[in-house]
Amino acid sequence: MKFETNLVSDVKQTGDISKNTVSLDVNNIDFIVTILSTNLYSKPIESFIRETVSNAWDSHMEAGVDDPVILELLKDPEGDFYCRIQDFGVGLSPERFNTIYRNIGSSTKRADNDQIGGFGIGRFSALAYSDVVHITSVYDGIKYIYMMYKDGNTISIDLMTSVDTDERNGVEVKMQVRDGDYNNFCNAIKSQLVYFENLYIVAPSLSVLEDGEDNNIYRYNRVHWAEIDKEYNNFSIHKYKNFWVNSLDGTEQINLLLGKVRYPLRIDALGKHYAQKVAEYPISLIFEIGDLAVTPNREEILYNQKNIETIEAKLDLALEEIADIVAKESTKNFDKLGEYIEAINEKGSVTLLKGINDYDVKLKYGTFKKNYTLNGVHYDEKNFKFMAKNLSQSNTSIYQTYELNNGKIRYTNHYISIDWLKSRFDRAFFADIGNFNNITKRYIREVFKEESIFLKYENPRKGIKRAIEKLKEDAENLANRINKGYLKPEHGGEFDMKIFKVLVNATLPNIGKIPHFTMAKVPKKWIADTKAADKAKRGKIKKVGFDWSQNVNVHELRFAYHGYDITSDSTPYKMKDLQKRHKKLTIYAAKGTDDAEKLRDLFGMFKSQVRPNMVEIAPSKVKLITHIESYVNINDFMDTKHKLFRNIATAHHLKAEYPRLKDMYNIQNLGDISRKLKGVVDVLYAHQEKYEYYLGGDPRKALAEEIYAVALESNYFNEEVRGLFEKNRKDLEAALFLLDFTNGSRIPERRINLLTDYVLARKIFRPSVKAVVKAKKETIYNLIEEDENI
Numbered sequence: 001m002k003f004e005t006n007l008v009s010d011v012k013q014t015g016d017i018s019k020n021t022v023s024l025d026v027n028n029i030d031f032i033v034t035i036l037s038t039n040l041y042s043k044p045i046e047s048f049i050r051e052t053v054s055n056a057w058d059s060h061m062e063a064g065v066d067d068p069v070i071l072e073l074l075k076d077p078e079g080d081f082y083c084r085i086q087d088f089g090v091g092l093s094p095e096r097f098n099t100i101y102r103n104i105g106s107s108t109k110r111a112d113n114d115q116i117g118g119f120g121i122g123r124f125s126a127l128a129y130s131d132v133v134h135i136t137s138v139y140d141g142i143k144y145i146y147m148m149y150k151d152g153n154t155i156s157i158d159l160m161t162s163v164d165t166d167e168r169n170g171v172e173v174k175m176q177v178r179d180g181d182y183n184n185f186c187n188a189i190k191s192q193l194v195y196f197e198n199l200y201i202v203a204p205s206l207s208v209l210e211d212g213e214d215n216n217i218y219r220y221n222r223v224h225w226a227e228i229d230k231e232y233n234n235f236s237i238h239k240y241k242n243f244w245v246n247s248l249d250g251t252e253q254i255n256l257l258l259g260k261v262r263y264p265l266r267i268d269a270l271g272k273h274y275a276q277k278v279a280e281y282p283i284s285l286i287f288e289i290g291d292l293a294v295t296p297n298r299e300e301i302l303y304n305q306k307n308i309e310t311i312e313a314k315l316d317l318a319l320e321e322i323a324d325i326v327a328k329e330s331t332k333n334f335d336k337l338g339e340y341i342e343a344i345n346e347k348g349s350v351t352l353l354k355g356i357n358d359y360d361v362k363l364k365y366g367t368f369k370k371n372y373t374l375n376g377v378h379y380d381e382k383n384f385k386f387m388a389k390n391l392s393q394s395n396t397s398i399y400q401t402y403e404l405n406n407g408k409i410r411y412t413n414h415y416i417s418i419d420w421l422k423s424r425f426d427r428a429f430f431a432d433i434g435n436f437n438n439i440t441k442r443y444i445r446e447v448f449k450e451e452s453i454f455l456k457y458e459n460p461r462k463g464i465k466r467a468i469e470k471l472k473e474d475a476e477n478l479a480n481r482i483n484k485g486y487l488k489p490e491h492g493g494e495f496d497m498k499i500f501k502v503l504v505n506a507t508l509p510n511i512g513k514i515p516h517f518t519m520a521k522v523p524k525k526w527i528a529d530t531k532a533a534d535k536a537k538r539g540k541i542k543k544v545g546f547d548w549s550q551n552v553n554v555h556e557l558r559f560a561y562h563g564y565d566i567t568s569d570s571t572p573y574k575m576k577d578l579q580k581r582h583k584k585l586t587i588y589a590a591k592g593t594d595d596a597e598k599l600r601d602l603f604g605m606f607k608s609q610v611r612p613n614m615v616e617i618a619p620s621k622v623k624l625i626t627h628i629e630s631y632v633n634i635n636d637f638m639d640t641k642h643k644l645f646r647n648i649a650t651a652h653h654l655k656a657e658y659p660r661l662k663d664m665y666n667i668q669n670l671g672d673i674s675r676k677l678k679g680v681v682d683v684l685y686a687h688q689e690k691y692e693y694y695l696g697g698d699p700r701k702a703l704a705e706e707i708y709a710v711a712l713e714s715n716y717f718n719e720e721v722r723g724l725f726e727k728n729r730k731d732l733e734a735a736l737f738l739l740d741f742t743n744g745s746r747i748p749e750r751r752i753n754l755l756t757d758y759v760l761a762r763k764i765f766r767p768s769v770k771a772v773v774k775a776k777k778e779t780i781y782n783l784i785e786e787d788e789n790i
């Protein structure tokens with residue numbers, strides 16, 4: 001995005017004036033960086049989604065790539081959600097990283113208006129939500145893995161490693177999603193990315209959002225999870241000349257679309273006459289990148305005079321375009337009865353977009369005169385609506401017996417209305433499914449349309465005609481009541497035989513076309529091809545020695561009821577069911593081996609809140625388990641980059657390097673001397689407390705040492721926690737002398753000021769400003785006088 005940087009000042013200086021130009025104080029640069037990045041955003045999730053996808057889109061533009069940007073909202077093997085945004089653009093070279101990426105305010109996007117960004121701060125927006133962000137860049141055959149994190153007012157981007165790769169150029173940004181924020185991320189996608197057309201969402205289905213939960217029970221009895229992948233990957237956009245509309249978010253307010261990014265319009269900032277005209281208009285006025293100036297956090301448009309004039313000019317054009325659309329819609333001929341009835345039932349609204357799954361975008365235009373015809377004939381709309389409503393709500397004497405739903409044939413059995421039947425004429429069949437063989441039912445499941453219905457009736461056509469005759473009789477009785485004054489026309493309209501004939505004649509031919517389906521109508525070629533394919537599949541499975549229908553006994557470890565002994569419960573599974581059952585990290589070992597003993601030692605070491613699934617498998621079945629991605633052999637777990645392994649190794653590291661961490665944590669008023677030090681101790685101890693081992697014997701101690709040795713050799717640690725410790729190691733080690741001044745779990749109040757003064761004078765660590773100010777108010781001599789022990 002271009003910026004006006006060479007502005008000419010119209011301020012004239014006269015007289016002897018001392019000119020002082022504002023500049024940046026390098027001593028406060030960390031504070032300024034924090035203000036311009038992490039503290040700039042009022043909606044952190046929305047900002048991260050918008051800024052990161054915008055950067056990915058810009059990278060595709062720069063590289064001339066047509067592939068979609070990928071956004072993932074998935075669970076890792078430990079069951080935690082993460083958000084990953086990946087592009088396949090130019091990648092991030094070491095030169096660009098050093099000159100642009102790590103420098104706040106630097107940007108390559110200010111030369112033209114083809115790219116969205118330009119402020120040079122959007123890449124830091126992730127830190128407004130998370131303290132740690134993982135960035136992977138592939139550039140010219142080398143993969144660079146960075147970790148961006150903030151510590152206080154300092155932001156760092158460390159290169160963790162670089163390896164050769166044959167992957168495409170591009171950048172991946174990944175961070176953890178906090179508990180309870182999954183739906184918030186989904187809502188942010190719908191609000192911020194609705195017009196990013198070249199974007200693909202990957203998200204879990206409802207069945208995997210909560211392992212072991214029945215899908216329907218989970219959907220209705222627990223929190224409603226958004227299915228953002230289905231919604232986003234299937235919505236539609238209609239592009240008018242001056243505005244666009246979408247079928248995704250259901251907004252009923254006017255917005256501004258700047259390039260690909262949408263902003264809400266503050267209608268109160270425009271002329272007063274607009275508020276009445278655009279009430280509940282679900283449109284987005286379109287502008288080129290650079291047409292409007294935006295705030296640095298890109299959460300809003302700037303409402304300066306130039307922007308207001310530009311917006312009002314576009315809005316006037318959009319209102320003229322809408323008026324033309326309404327004029328065309330008000331005079332229209334329909335050749336389909338259903339569309340005609342839908343149109344005359346609309347009250348003061350115009351359909352701007354026929355969306356997927358019957359979700360239409362409608363614009364409420366107020367009252368406007370309609371002149372609709374059906375096959376060239378004009379009818380009294382009020383009477384037509386009345387007659388159509390009565391006909392459509394009348395029940396037939398047919399029972400719906402079966403329905404094809406989600407690939408399954410379900411028995412339902414209830415009365416159906418003519419209106420309901422009309423909407424499914426292309427999927428309705430007379431059939432006696434209860435007596436069909438399995439191959440016929442399979443044919444229905446694989447070939448027929450979803451929501452096909454199957455009706456059973458001794459003489460279906462005669463029954464429908466009888467229902468129509470009954471309806472005609474009811475309608476004539478209604479007409480008599482109107483004619484005799486028992487019912488006034490304004491309560492529902494007048495009976496009109498011409499309208500009734502149109503409705504009946506439109507219904508009977510379609511009902512007469514509902515086909516019969518029998519077992520004999522299943523094509524013999526389809527049966528032969530299906531059986532041949534099944535046979536070939538069975539032969540292929542047998543040839544490769546693997547079959548997902550095989551059984552396997554899983555021995556899940558648990559503590560015995562009578563004490564700390566470890567036992568197991570054996571449960572038989574089919575392989576396909578086991579794959580669905582255990583989606584979280586599961587560590588396994590062959591039953592009866594030394595690895596199984598090691599597994600039991602590991603089980604006893606873990607605390608319950610972090611303990612993964614641990615199972616023993618018969619040696620003959622171990623090869624089967626390797627086909628399940630979430631199952632990890634205990635030896636592979638000890639030698640791979642699992643998050644749980646890194647966390648427990650880091651807890652061991654803290655205990656080994658700083659054994660008195662718990663004692664420091666127990667100083668309740670440590671924050672009175674240094675709030676920063678107290679915060680560091682709290683974070684470190686919380687990690688150690690969560691992932692610390694239970695050691696009860698030599699085998700467990702040896703296993704703990706083995707874990708720590710592997711972690712040290714391969715540098716497998718939680719870098720966020722270990723980095724925090726290393727950064728503050730000197731202060732933590734210096735602070736140990738405070739333990740000599742504690743009384744139980746507190747530093748006596750009379751000594752806090754003295755210790756603060758001592759810490760400050762000896763530069764042991766930096767005490768908090770509040771503690772220093774308080775210490776200066778009292779002299780050391782008074783403290784000595786009050787403390788008899790000094």
